Amino acid sequence: MYIYRADEIHQIDQQALEQGFSLFSLMEIAGRELFHKMKPLIKKDDRIIILSGRGNNGGDGIVLSRYLRMAGYNVSLVFPLGRPKTETAKQHLDYYFMQDEKVDEWNPNQVYDVIIDCLLGIGTTLPLRENVKQVVSWSNEQDALRIAVDIPTGVQADHGHVPDGEAFLADYSFSLHGVKRSTFLLPSGTYFGKTESVSVGLKQGSDLSIISKESVRATFPNREVTSHKGTFGTSLIVAGTDHMPGSAVLAAIGAIRSGTGKLVMATTDRVASVIASTVPEATFLLNGLERICQGHIPEKIVAAGIGPGIEASESVKKATEVLMESGIPLVVDAGAIQKRNNWKAKGPVILTPHPGEFSRLTGLSIEEIQANRIELARHYAMHHHVTVVLKGKYTVIAFPDGETYINPTGNSGLAKGGSGDVLTGMIVSMLATHDNYRDAVKNAVYVHGLCANIWSEKYSETSMVASDFHRLLPLALQRIERNK
Numbered sequence: 001m002y003i004y005r006a007d008e009i010h011q012i013d014q015q016a017l018e019q020g021f022s023l024f025s026l027m028e029i030a031g032r033e034l035f036h037k038m039k040p041l042i043k044k045d046d047r048i049i050i051l052s053g054r055g056n057n058g059g060d061g062i063v064l065s066r067y068l069r070m071a072g073y074n075v076s077l078v079f080p081l082g083r084p085k086t087e088t089a090k091q092h093l094d095y096y097f098m099q100d101e102k103v104d105e106w107n108p109n110q111v112y113d114v115i116i117d118c119l120l121g122i123g124t125t126l127p128l129r130e131n132v133k134q135v136v137s138w139s140n141e142q143d144a145l146r147i148a149v150d151i152p153t154g155v156q157a158d159h160g161h162v163p164d165g166e167a168f169l170a171d172y173s174f175s176l177h178g179v180k181r182s183t184f185l186l187p188s189g190t191y192f193g194k195t196e197s198v199s200v201g202l203k204q205g206s207d208l209s210i211i212s213k214e215s216v217r218a219t220f221p222n223r224e225v226t227s228h229k230g231t232f233g234t235s236l237i238v239a240g241t242d243h244m245p246g247s248a249v250l251a252a253i254g255a256i257r258s259g260t261g262k263l264v265m266a267t268t269d270r271v272a273s274v275i276a277s278t279v280p281e282a283t284f285l286l287n288g289l290e291r292i293c294q295g296h297i298p299e300k301i302v303a304a305g306i307g308p309g310i311e312a313s314e315s316v317k318k319a320t321e322v323l324m325e326s327g328i329p330l331v332v333d334a335g336a337i338q339k340r341n342n343w344k345a346k347g348p349v350i351l352t353p354h355p356g357e358f359s360r361l362t363g364l365s366i367e368e369i370q371a372n373r374i375e376l377a378r379h380y381a382m383h384h385h386v387t388v389v390l391k392g393k394y395t396v397i398a399f400p401d402g403e404t405y406i407n408p409t410g411n412s413g414l415a416k417g418g419s420g421d422v423l424t425g426m427i428v429s430m431l432a433t434h435d436n437y438r439d440a441v442k443n444a445v446y447v448h449g450l451c452a453n454i455w456s457e458k459y460s461e462t463s464m465v466a467s468d469f470h471r472l473l474p475l476a477l478q479r480i481e482r483n484k
């Protein structure tokens with residue numbers, strides 16, 4: 001599924017227009033498709049209000065109102081900001097009247113069961129004007145089902161900023177042609193409710209898309225019957241200090257359960273003995289960090305990771321450089337994510353910052369990052385020729401050429417210390433088993449979130465812990481591999 005910017009939608013509309021598809025027809029399709037999407041959510045005797053603005057978002061509301069009224073729904077169409085001013089919306093209002101349909105006066109004292117927001121769409125510039133703010137806050141105070149058309153009024157299409165928190169708080173949003181970036185940014189994303197896209201019959205395509213289960217299935221490596229441990233490569237993870245052994249254990253769990261043939265943990269004596277009790281399959285490079293700094297990389301390593309459970313230091317920086325020089329695909333996490341001018345490496349480098357770490361890398365505030373995480377991750381990836389996995393709800397994966405993905409899986413069960421360590425292990429392991437490093441990164445992030453989704457089918461998200469991945473990974477991977 002593709003994700004769009006406002007300018008892409010305008011271009012698509014313009015192209016359709018040039019090819020003979022009038023905006024009147026597009027709006028007609030939008031209104032009719034919205035009607036079909038909304039039918040399961042509303043009842044004939046619900047008191048429904050459609051709040052229509054003066055632009056084309058308001059025009060969608062006019063068409064929607066006609067379809068609902070023709071089907072016998074109890075709908076009031078109102079224009080609290082004044083009558084439409086765009087040509088297409090005006091044409092649709094004329095047509096609406098020709099069908100003997102009526103509009104109502106805006107009366108905030110009336111009570112409704114369903115409020116449909118067609119006030120502003122992708123033409124929004126913020127902040128909202130006072131008259132719009134009043135209608136939005138009226139809507140949010142009502143005890144009614146709230147449905148937004150295209151985007152909730154008060155958010156923009158491309159940025160996550162919501163000044164003073166004044167935006168229509170939707171239970172459902174129906175986005176025309178495709179979802180917009182702000183659905184996945186913060187705080188805007190918290191105003192959309194359940195979001196679906198509504199086709200208006202135009203061709204899809206964009207440089208940003210959501211990872212799909214089908215794409216993960218299609219790119220997941222086959223396990224041939226003749227395979228042996230060498231087939232699936234040896235992974236190396238530099239992790240853990242005596243006071244943070246758990247992170248190394250969790251990274252080892254993530255790696256060993258995700259397919260790698262063999263796992264070498266570069267760590268301290270003490271951490272090695274802790275790992276050995278939970279992941280007896282691991283082998284060890286003792287005094288790991290120091291040994292790697294001295295250039296000692298074990299043989300046959302096909303993928304590496306560094307960072308879980310170690311703090312930023314000169315030796316971590318040095319070890320990271322040694323690994324970058326080796327040409328082995330490298331995941332850089334936690335303590336190894338340090339600001340540097342140059343991430344030049346011989347093989348792919350994958351940085352996995354959470355917003356706090358990305359803030360340290362870029363000098364931007366966490367708020368700024370969350371409101372614009374897609375573009376910022378993409379910019380960093382392109383500028384530094386690295387892959388950025390910017391973690392959190394809707395993890396962003398940006399590749400050095402600008403190709404960018406949003407991960408749809410995961411939930412608050414992952415908001416626990418240690419789940420990022422598991423992810424690092426998983427990415428390294430999948431780098432070892434996949435031919436294409438991009439597929440490895442996308443698939444690991446998707447499956448990591450899928451584990452949390454599977455957990456929440458039976459248990460509370462509150463109760464999930466990172467060590468649960470030990471038994472969740474087998475279930476998640478079965479769902480991916482089942483149809484192979």
Ligand SMILES: NC(=O)C1=CN([C@@H]2O[C@H](COP(=O)(O)OP(=O)(O)OC[C@H]3O[C@@H](n4cnc5c(N)ncnc54)[C@H](O)[C@@H]3O)[C@@H](O)[C@H]2O)[C@@H](O)CC1
Nearest residue numbers: 027055056057120121122123124125127128129150176177
């Ligand atoms: N391909 C598509 O996706 C289609 C989209 N359509 C609809 O067209 C919409 C875009 O239409 P428009 O470009 O007319 O944009 P809007 O309907 O968002 O209206 C923008 C107008 O609202 C006013 N406005 C903007 N910010 C404001 C603020 N902060 N306070 C008060 N008023 C403000 C301005 O006068 C601006 O011209 C989409 O969101 C969608 O609903 C459909 O009609 C047709 C097909």
Ligand SMILES: Nc1ncnc2c1ncn2[C@@H]1O[C@H](COP(=O)(O)OP(=O)(O)O)[C@@H](O)[C@H]1O
Nearest residue numbers: 354391392410411412414415417418419420421
């Ligand atoms: N609310 C959430 N929804 C989806 N994924 C989440 C959520 N909170 C955290 N995650 C995921 O959990 C992991 C946490 O990683 P990180 O912050 O590095 O934790 P740690 O360093 O403690 O292991 C990331 O993969 C992140 O995307």
Ligand SMILES: [K+]
Nearest residue numbers: 117120149151
């Ligand atoms: K809207």
